[in-house]
Amino acid sequence: MSLAASRSVPVRRARMSRRQLGRIGRYVLVLLVALAFLVPLLITLISSFKSPRELQTVLSLPSGIYTRNYIDAWHRIGRGVFNSVAITVPSVVLSVLVGACAAFPLSHVRIPYGRAIYFLLLAGMLVPYQVVQIPLFLIVRSLGLYNTLTGLSLVHVAYGVPFCTFFMRNFFGSVPRSMFEAAQLDGCRPAGYFFRILLPASVSGLTALAIVQSRAVWNDLFFGLTITSNPTTNPAPVALYTLIGGMEVDQGPIMAATVISILPMMIAFLIFQKAFIRGLLGGSGK
Amino acid sequence: MAWLPKWRHNVSYALFLLVPVVLYLGAYIYPLADTIRLSGFSWDGMSPDETWVGWDNYVQILQEPRILHALANNMKWLVYYLVAPTLVGLGLALLLDADLKGSYIFRTIFFVPFTITTVAVAATWRWIYDPNIGLLTETLRAIGLRGWTYNWLGDPTINTYAIMGASLWAWSGFTFLIYFAGLRNLPTDVIEAARIDGASPWLILTRIKLPLLLPSTIVIIGVAGVDSMRVFDIVWAMTQGGPYNSSSVLAIEMYQTSFARFDLGAGAAVAVLLLAVAAVLVMPYIYYLSGRIEDVRE
Numbered sequence: 294m295s296l297a298a299s300r301s302v303p304v305r306r307a308r309m310s311r312r313q314l315g316r317i318g319r320y321v322l323v324l325l326v327a328l329a330f331l332v333p334l335l336i337t338l339i340s341s342f343k344s345p346r347e348l349q350t351v352l353s354l355p356s357g358i359y360t361r362n363y364i365d366a367w368h369r370i371g372r373g374v375f376n377s378v379a380i381t382v383p384s385v386v387l388s389v390l391v392g393a394c395a396a397f398p399l400s401h402v403r404i405p406y407g408r409a410i411y412f413l414l415l416a417g418m419l420v421p422y423q424v425v426q427i428p429l430f431l432i433v434r435s436l437g438l439y440n441t442l443t444g445l446s447l448v449h450v451a452y453g454v455p456f457c458t459f460f461m462r463n464f465f466g467s468v469p470r471s472m473f474e475a476a477q478l479d480g481c482r483p484a485g486y487f488f489r490i491l492l493p494a495s496v497s498g499l500t501a502l503a504i505v506q507s508r509a510v511w512n513d514l515f516f517g518l519t520i521t522s523n524p525t526t527n528p529a530p531v532a533l534y535t536l537i538g539g540m541e542v543d544q545g546p547i548m549a550a551t552v553i554s555i556l557p558m559m560i561a562f563l564i565f566q567k568a569f570i571r572g573l574l575g576g577s578g579k
Numbered sequence: 580m581a582w583l584p585k586w587r588h589n590v591s592y593a594l595f596l597l598v599p600v601v602l603y604l605g606a607y608i609y610p611l612a613d614t615i616r617l618s619g620f621s622w623d624g625m626s627p628d629e630t631w632v633g634w635d636n637y638v639q640i641l642q643e644p645r646i647l648h649a650l651a652n653n654m655k656w657l658v659y660y661l662v663a664p665t666l667v668g669l670g671l672a673l674l675l676d677a678d679l680k681g682s683y684i685f686r687t688i689f690f691v692p693f694t695i696t697t698v699a700v701a702a703t704w705r706w707i708y709d710p711n712i713g714l715l716t717e718t719l720r721a722i723g724l725r726g727w728t729y730n731w732l733g734d735p736t737i738n739t740y741a742i743m744g745a746s747l748w749a750w751s752g753f754t755f756l757i758y759f760a761g762l763r764n765l766p767t768d769v770i771e772a773a774r775i776d777g778a779s780p781w782l783i784l785t786r787i788k789l790p791l792l793l794p795s796t797i798v799i800i801g802v803a804g805v806d807s808m809r810v811f812d813i814v815w816a817m818t819q820g821g822p823y824n825s826s827s828v829l830a831i832e833m834y835q836t837s838f839a840r841f842d843l844g845a846g847a848a849v850a851v852l853l854l855a856v857a858a859v860l861v862m863p864y865i866y867y868l869s870g871r872i873e874d875v876r877e
Contacts, residue, residue: 319674323679349712391599394595398595404592419805423829424854425610425614425850530697537702559691570756
């Protein structure tokens with residue numbers, strides 16, 4: 294861009310200014326779109342500080358910070374937030390490990406039916422979860438895990454298998470193969486190579502996957518509705534859903550609860566932004 | 580005995596696959612088979628008896644207007660997913676591509692809604708769409724467009740589109756990012772050469788950038804196809820498929836049939852219908868993926 298611009302400067306001054314105009318126009322457009330993207334978030338944040346009376350006029354600012362909303366909201370979904378943490382942390386750690394386990398043989402060696410197994414695992418990404426809902430519910434119930442955090446965590450690990458395998462296989466494909474060959478020559482066994490060399494060398498990929506997977510688990514409503522049925526086990530999205538679907542609509546606490554449920558993922562995203570983005574792009578033709 | 584180490588290694592590789600494959604069988608294969616089996620029975624979910632009814636469940640659901648309406652809505656969602664987020668994401672990526680000042684901040688702003696849980700997206704947009712005191716209605720009134728105000732989520736003719744608006748806000752961050760990364764990976768020398776040769780920006784876009792972005796587009800289209808069949812969370816959290824099933828989709832019908840009306844056989848039949856439609860739609864994507872698998876390094 295700058296190269297082309299500097300070449301055309303002495304030649305055509307008029308066109309240059311038109312290009313500058315275009316640049317300003319583009320800037321204004323980006324600003325407007327960014328504003329449009331921000332408005333829903335801002336309106337939620339502002340509304341969460343409003344008293345019931347102030348909530349009747351949406352186009353106004355709150356006179357002060359009405360903390361009752363947040364106290365109310367925390368009573369309603371605080372437990373859900375803790376449940377979500379208790380579900381997300383173990384299931385993401387296990388998902389990533391299971392995905393890496395599956396991806397290692399599939400990416401490094403020729404095993405019988407390796408390609409068929411990989412295909413089958415990939416096909417799982419294309420199954421709408423609703424198709425397996427009824428049997429899943431029955432399986433979890435017969436295992437005695439219905440309405441438990443363990444049950445919901447396990448379900449997330451199981452349904453994370455296709456994506457995690459796909460992701461880690463892509464990642465392992467970028468690890469230099471010479472490393473594996475050298476380890477083999479030194480007499481290193483597969484398990485030794487996997488745990489002592491491959492995993493430590495793949496920390497960036499594992500982190501990226503962990504963050505993408507955290508988003509999927511943290512944000513899930515569907516499995517939460519299927520596997521849990523009361524406030525002691527409901528994850529945050531289900532608790533928030535119960536709140537907004539209730540009979541008496543208390544907009545202030547709802548907005549505060551929305552902010553609370555958004556924050557953990559948003560903070561995690563802002564901290565791990567790079568890994569998050571790399572993780573999302575893991576499967577997209579890089 | 581030279582074969583022994585080799586054989587031992589094969590066993591240990593198989594052990595690596597054991598847990599994932601068992602989980603997969605338990606989470607996908609067995610439940611899929613069971614859903615298909617269940618769709619041939621009449622069952623309320625409690626009683627020990629399942630009655631074999633053959634194709635009756637399929638005959639029944641394909642005659643129910645609410646199921647057909649939900650299927651039609653899924654098709655609307657498919658068209659929406661293929662077109663709207665793809666174009667918005669591409670547009671945003673192209674806007675930011677020329678290294679605007681503050682590009683990093685804009686990138687974050689466009690992407691943040693994608694990190695928000697769907698229920699929170701629904702809560703936010705239900706508030707925006709409130710027919711009496713919502714932001715949308717109030718804003719339209721304030722600028723004198725009172726005639727344009729609707730009961731956004733209550734009016735059966737428009738509520739599906741209103742939900743799509745909320746979904747677009749949340750989902751565009753994803754398509755934007757895929758395209759943004761795709762643009763970053765384009766060969767700059769080719770584009771530079773074309774520019775020096777006097778190619779117009781439009782020509783560069785349509786003849787060079789868009790064709791080279793095909794891999795990104797295929798990823799987005801593939802995900803869109805699956806997600807349009809899978810759509811549940813946002814509709815359920817915004818309208819529960821109502822009023823009068825107007826905004827319903829197959830996933831919601833399946834849920835309602837099985838868990839509200841306790842007709843698990845018919846619910847399973849809806850699920851199989853959903854799977855069949857999804858399978859047809861995502862075949863091209865599987866075909867593409869299979870091409871990419873050819874470059875396996877073995």
